[in-house]
Amino acid sequence: MDNQTVSRRNFLKTSAVTGAVFSLGFYWPSNAKSAKVINTADANKFGVEMNSWVHIDASGKVTIFDHRAEMGQGSYQAVPQIVAEELEVNLNEINVVFAQGDAKKYGNQVTGGSSTVRGSYKNLLKLSATAREMLIQAAATKWSVPKLECYAEGGHVFHKPSGKKFHYGELVEAASKLEAPKDVVLKKRSEYKLIGKPLRRLDTPLKTNGVAVFGLDKQIPGMMYAAVERNPRLRGKVKSFDDTATRKIVGVKNVFKVKMGVFNTYREGVAVVADSTWAAIQGKKALKVEWDDTGFEHLDTETIYKRQAEALQTQEGLVFKKQGEPTEIIAKAAKKIDVTYETPYQYHAAMEPLNCVAHYQDDKLEIWGPIQAPEWVQDYISKEMSIPKEKVTVNMTFLGGGFGRKAFMDYPHEAAVISKEIKAPVQVVWTREDDATQGPFRPGITYRCEGVINNGEIDAFKVRMAGQNNDHWRGGKKDVANRSTSEGFLKPYTESIKNLAIMDVPFETPIPTMWWRSVYASTNGFAYESFLDELAQEAGKDPLEFRRAYLKEERLQTLIDKVEQVSGWKNRARGAGYGVAITECFASTVAQVVKVSKAPGGGVKIDQVWAVMDCGWYVNPDTIKAQIEGSIVMALGAATIHEVKFKDGKAVDNNFSTYQMPRITDIPSIEIHIMDNDEDAGGVGEPGLPPFAPALTNAIFDLTGKRIRKLPFSLIGV
Amino acid sequence: MAKITLNINKKEYPLEADPQMPLLWAIRDLAGLKGTKYGCGVAQCGACVVHLNGEAVRSCVTKVSRAVGKQVVTIEGLSETNSHPIQKAWQEVDVPQCGYCHSGQIMSAVVLLREKPNPTDQDIDDAMAGNICRCGTYLRIRKAIHVAAEEQKKLAPQG
Numbered sequence: 001m002d003n004q005t006v007s008r009r010n011f012l013k014t015s016a017v018t019g020a021v022f023s024l025g026f027y028w029p030s031n032a033k034s035a036k037v038i039n040t041a042d043a044n045k046f047g048v049e050m051n052s053w054v055h056i057d058a059s060g061k062v063t064i065f066d067h068r069a070e071m072g073q074g075s076y077q078a079v080p081q082i083v084a085e086e087l088e089v090n091l092n093e094i095n096v097v098f099a100q101g102d103a104k105k106y107g108n109q110v111t112g113g114s115s116t117v118r119g120s121y122k123n124l125l126k127l128s129a130t131a132r133e134m135l136i137q138a139a140a141t142k143w144s145v146p147k148l149e150c151y152a153e154g155g156h157v158f159h160k161p162s163g164k165k166f167h168y169g170e171l172v173e174a175a176s177k178l179e180a181p182k183d184v185v186l187k188k189r190s191e192y193k194l195i196g197k198p199l200r201r202l203d204t205p206l207k208t209n210g211v212a213v214f215g216l217d218k219q220i221p222g223m224m225y226a227a228v229e230r231n232p233r234l235r236g237k238v239k240s241f242d243d244t245a246t247r248k249i250v251g252v253k254n255v256f257k258v259k260m261g262v263f264n265t266y267r268e269g270v271a272v273v274a275d276s277t278w279a280a281i282q283g284k285k286a287l288k289v290e291w292d293d294t295g296f297e298h299l300d301t302e303t304i305y306k307r308q309a310e311a312l313q314t315q316e317g318l319v320f321k322k323q324g325e326p327t328e329i330i331a332k333a334a335k336k337i338d339v340t341y342e343t344p345y346q347y348h349a350a351m352e353p354l355n356c357v358a359h360y361q362d363d364k365l366e367i368w369g370p371i372q373a374p375e376w377v378q379d380y381i382s383k384e385m386s387i388p389k390e391k392v393t394v395n396m397t398f399l400g401g402g403f404g405r406k407a408f409m410d411y412p413h414e415a416a417v418i419s420k421e422i423k424a425p426v427q428v429v430w431t432r433e434d435d436a437t438q439g440p441f442r443p444g445i446t447y448r449c450e451g452v453i454n455n456g457e458i459d460a461f462k463v464r465m466a467g468q469n470n471d472h473w474r475g476g477k478k479d480v481a482n483r484s485t486s487e488g489f490l491k492p493y494t495e496s497i498k499n500l501a502i503m504d505v506p507f508e509t510p511i512p513t514m515w516w517r518s519v520y521a522s523t524n525g526f527a528y529e530s531f532l533d534e535l536a537q538e539a540g541k542d543p544l545e546f547r548r549a550y551l552k553e554e555r556l557q558t559l560i561d562k563v564e565q566v567s568g569w570k571n572r573a574r575g576a577g578y579g580v581a582i583t584e585c586f587a588s589t590v591a592q593v594v595k596v597s598k599a600p601g602g603g604v605k606i607d608q609v610w611a612v613m614d615c616g617w618y619v620n621p622d623t624i625k626a627q628i629e630g631s632i633v634m635a636l637g638a639a640t641i642h643e644v645k646f647k648d649g650k651a652v653d654n655n656f657s658t659y660q661m662p663r664i665t666d667i668p669s670i671e672i673h674i675m676d677n678d679e680d681a682g683g684v685g686e687p688g689l690p691p692f693a694p695a696l697t698n699a700i701f702d703l704t705g706k707r708i709r710k711l712p713f714s715l716i717g718v
Numbered sequence: 719m720a721k722i723t724l725n726i727n728k729k730e731y732p733l734e735a736d737p738q739m740p741l742l743w744a745i746r747d748l749a750g751l752k753g754t755k756y757g758c759g760v761a762q763c764g765a766c767v768v769h770l771n772g773e774a775v776r777s778c779v780t781k782v783s784r785a786v787g788k789q790v791v792t793i794e795g796l797s798e799t800n801s802h803p804i805q806k807a808w809q810e811v812d813v814p815q816c817g818y819c820h821s822g823q824i825m826s827a828v829v830l831l832r833e834k835p836n837p838t839d840q841d842i843d844d845a846m847a848g849n850i851c852r853c854g855t856y857l858r859i860r861k862a863i864h865v866a867a868e869e870q871k872k873l874a875p876q877g
Contacts, residue, residue: 210753
């Protein structure tokens with residue numbers, strides 16, 4: 001046993017205890033004693049494994065594994081763009097393949113928290129450079145020349161003095177048997193040929209001719225189709241059902257009750273299995289089901305917000321952060337601001353409704369689907385169905401949007417249960433109505449914000465939120481404040497505001513809630529950044545200058561300078577309203593300025609949005625711009641168009657006919673800037689969302705003097 | 719069930735289908751062409767748009783029987799080499815994110831460009847308002863249609 005093997009084993013042992021998954025050393029290339037060929041059905045296709053991400057076949061074809069889900073945010077581009085840089089291969093000559101769920105090989109594969117690049121780029125750079133050095137060494141050895149005389153470029157190793165060359169395929173077997181060098185030298189940022197460049201996405205051509213395989217497009221031989229009528233009252237059960245009419249529909253083969261896990265709770269439904277999607281959907285419509293939903297309160301939206309408001313009047317809440325004497329100052333103040341903000345429940349509404357293919361046979365299970373968290377699915381189903389983890393194979397297809405919803409395990413679990421029951425492969429198709437009404441949803445939250453201004457400065461700042469805690473669905477402790485109580489709020493405020501309290505007033509409902517793009521920042525940002533604007537107004541100060549005074553860090557000052565400059569903040573046009581908001585989300589900070597004016601037909605219209613993103617080190621500026629554009633559109637919908645409403649314990653709107661979405665006619669002009677600095681990489685897919693709603697409502701206040709404290713609101717109704 | 723023949727992308731598909739089945743599911747499940755997408759089932763999102771005798775239709779609410787004897791074109795049949803001016807413009811502008819809605823977006827845009835070779839922003843908004851993109855690629859859709867219009871002009875016979 002060599003040192004390398006020892007260190008790898010030690011790491012695995014450590015990681016099991018600490019849960020650390022991003023440490024170096026974990027992603028170590030193979031060496032003499034542990035070199036192996038990839039262990040999948042496609043092994044021969046991909047050749048020798050240099051490390052978990054890089055395989056090279058004898059012809060020199062390089063395959064790069066994307067260990068994360070591709071749901072539009074660009075992992076399919078970012079991971080290869082990083083790897084190819086240090087490996088020295090041409091991006092247009094490689095294969096990209098989605099990795100299967102395998103936490104031992106890839107660490108954390110949960111595509112959430114905008115973490116693909118920031119969570120793995122240092123390791124990807126190092127392992128790619130290491131593989132490159134091993135290939136160069138293998139060439140030098142073959143030529144019997146000093147390694148220093150050789151260099152790698154475009155998938156080849158060249159001997160400089162003689163001009164001789166090998167392609168990687170001629171070297172990979174020898175290279176994979178070498179001892180991995182310990183300290184490879186990584187390129188400087190100025191030396192990058194690929195990273196930092198706005199390269200076109202590798203997956204785009206697959207998405208303009210119908211070739212990309214999404215979950216719903218997956219087909220395997222002998223596959224049946226299933227639709228499931230689930231209890232419309234969230235988390236309820238099936239009492240009985242009548243399938244007489246269903247069984248008369250041509251193509252329907254089987255009808256039975258199913259139970260699927262939603263984290264640590266369950267929901268029940270009736271599955272209809274058929275030989276086509278259409279027959280399954282028709283069969284589902286023909287079912288008569290009697291539901292058992294005793295034990296769950298049948299809530300209405302009005303009741304939820306009434307209770308949140310009451311809780312904020314009667315309870316102090318759990319302390320998330322407290323310093324100084326904010327409560328005492330507020331109690332004694334002659335004048336205070338005491339305002340309430342409300343945000344709605346939201347539905348993810350990915351264009352690809354949930355679906356999953358499962359094939360259970362003998363003692364093993366294989367899953368294919370639009371899955372954000374393959375190793376969670378593997379782990380969860382292994383436990384729920386008592387199948388050893390190594391016998392549960394989870395394959396990610398392209399995802400037709402995810403936004404957090406496809407990180408849950410309910411829909412793959414349901415598909416697996418149905419496949420086991422019918423002893424055949426099956427694709428479970430969720431109709432749009434199923435997808436829209438079953439949750440989990442982003443929680444709607446009420447915030448009570450109290451503050452005191454003294455001599456133009458914040459003397460006391462107190463924010464309390466009442467909203468569901470997503471962690472409770474995964475067994476989180478109920479006697480501690482929600483860990484996301486201040487998510488979105490810039491941390492330096494909590495250092496520069498001396499008397500400050502951030503509190504969580506516990507609030508529960510039976511409605512399943514979970515992550516939605518930018519998670520709590522998507523709703524917190526509205527409250528914190530609107531409240532700051534109200535404090536600035538009370539202090540009689542310019543909203544941007546007011547913020548600047550509390551954000552002393554140089555990096556933030558530079559960001560503020562930039563947004564001030566690009567938006568023309570100092571020379572704001574008369575007759576228009578300007579609003580600003582700055583939020584932090586997943587290690588990136590985004591400032592946005594929105595300009596509004598009076599609409600000819602009444603209300604207001606958005607003239608322009610300026611967004612400045614500081615995400616530190618980055619891979620592809622065009623992907624970042626696309627993500628910010630998309631985040632702003634999604635934020636616009638959540639602020640001004642849609643919300644999930646509940647009546648009698650059920651989600652009311654079940655399709656786009658009533659759950660309206662932003663369309664091409666709703667979109668303002670957007671100008672995006674990315675900060676250049678040498679800080680560590682931050683997230684890209686989500687941080688562009690939180691500042692939009694408050695920047696918009698702050699702009700409306702600037703224009704009209706009307707303060708909007710409840711989302712969503714109608715632009716034409718302002 | 720009835721025996722029917724669909725002509726999809728200039729190829730004959732003899733199928734056995736419930737005449738009430740939406741064209742969408744016949745294309746996807748029976749003909750096995752998965753490029754056309756299911757999004758809502760009620761003609762609200764446009765993910766399922768295909769061409770029926772050259773017109774853009776919502777295949778999720780079009781009965782399969784209506785397509786018999788007509789020419790169906792799906793995203794797979796738009797061009798041999800992914801090279802229709804709209805496809806090329808989509809690639810040049812890097813329009814798609816998740817990509818799921820773009821079969822429908824592209825099929826809608828192709829009809830727009832045929833009918834209005836020099837579309838204004840307003841023309842584009844009018845023609846594309848029926849197609850939802852949850853990733854919010856709308857600004858790039860608009861830009862790409864303008865790019866495709868320019869490209870189409872170059873391809874048009876001179877003089």
